[in-house]
Amino acid sequence: MTDQTLGRASGPSLKQRRQRAAFWFLAPMLIALFFVAAWPLLRTIWFSFTDATLSNLYDAEWIGFDNYLQTRELSSGRVVYRGTLVDPAWWNAVWNTVRFSFVSVFFETIFGLIVALVMNAEFKGRSLVRAAILIPWAIPTIVSAKMWSWMLNDQFGILNDILLNLGLISHRIAWTATPETAMTAVLIVDIWKTTPFMALLILAGLQMVPRDIYEAARIDGIHPVKVFFRVTLPLIKPAVMVAVIFRMLDALRIFDLVYVLTPNSAATKTMSVISRENMIDFDKFAYGAAQSTLLFAIIAVFVSLYIWLGRVDLGGERR
């Protein structure tokens, strides 16, 4: 590698000196990351085993797994279970998050592929398309949530107006307020906002497919659809897999869009939303910490499974 060739050029101690310098170069970053990531994570996990409240952070007592699952036998002999793991509100949030993540990432991948294929073609106005799709990506999530909640407004929203004019609906729908449509509303906004990111990642993969493959397929008279499924898709699969995992991780932790677009709706409340609500708003700090610990565990398991099953090379660095 680099250092060996260099090392031979100017003495054997060079490599050691460089490694020592590398240590000092990395130290500040590692210390910073320790204080903002590792330490808070460990403290969150610790809090989840205590009875801490917002006003009583420091004198919290260790209560073991009681925030997760707690059994108590009543005097009548009946056993009562309490804790997050038997909390229907928590399982509702888990279900909402999982449903949201899979549906949104599924559609984002399909639409992202379509947009990427369009942008990979040579045509007039290609840069216009790229500029246009960067706009949803650049708009802050909170702003897009507000823009869309105005468009989805039941009385004055433009979406209801369009659908009424097209005759697709017979009465105005309160998209964000009705439990049946609240999740759809969140999905629409999320798909709109993040498809560009997906498209750009897939496009980067597409641009690495050598053009002469298409040329050869065209000369052989192979149908473009067949070329797509047999040649293009297998070649861009690594890029797609990486894009999917990035998006999936983002979707599993979703907070801001749900919090602003459909406040206090049980139909959309996700794991992040319910954890924060318990932690800060309901003053059940430790209980919320237990829920966020569970979310962390779920995401960790998911990532390991995905990397293991899909053999995804996240670093893009093959050895």
Add this chain to the structure above:
Amino acid sequence: MSHPLIKTIGFYALVAVIVVFAVFPFYYAIVTSFSSGTALFQVNYWPKSFNWVNYETVMGNRNFVRSIVNSVFIAGCTVAFALFLAVTAAYALSRVSFRGRGLLLMTILAVSMFPQIAVLAGLFELVRFLGIFNTPWAMILSYTIFTLPFTVWVLTTFMRDLPVEIEEAAIVDGATPWVIVTKVFLPLLWPALVTTGLLAFIGAWNEFLFALTFTSSESMRTVPVAIALLSGASQQEIPWGPIMAASVIVTVPLIVLVLIFQRKIVAGLTAGGVKG
């Protein structure tokens, strides 16, 4: 096969659908932000009036103006801090081979994809302990969790692609690694620093969860929190006009920056995942 003209028309129809879908919500926000009074409550597909009253309302709101100042300060400090630490770290990670480098890189990538809620309780305690609750420093500290890993990662991929010869001459001359980073690499890094900095700035500008949790007074809010909690004269009445005006104000600079740097941004965004 079908007629080539039909194919072309179909293709451009698809292009048009994509562009309209992408742009329309923002266009509609602009249209709404210029309507007031009863015009606000009619669905207008085209701008009917140009009324600056919503912008006057928003910019007359001292707390909103303050939140813009807060956001610029917080995002600026966060980015400066992250880049400062990331340049040397990225040099070590990309140009020096040592044991555990791959693992370290994976850890850094993992931190950047952390669910932020998982550190919220611990950070809350830390912020309280340091006495920086409800100050910009709480956000500058907490945003480091996503800006720092991201900048390190992108700068590492960028530096890895620079040729060996750049360093060789300096090493033969006996330059220390510190001199190599500051005198040889830094001048070459400016384009990458601008891109990475811009992306990190956008991330910090848009963050919501920490900003919502670590602020309590209206004058300390950042832009996303201010917009999310912007309320009207009464509880029932949502001030859609001013909200749209505020949205346009904080989004237009971002869009302008993104469009100016679009090639570099696309390269920076994709540097993380898809390489090879």
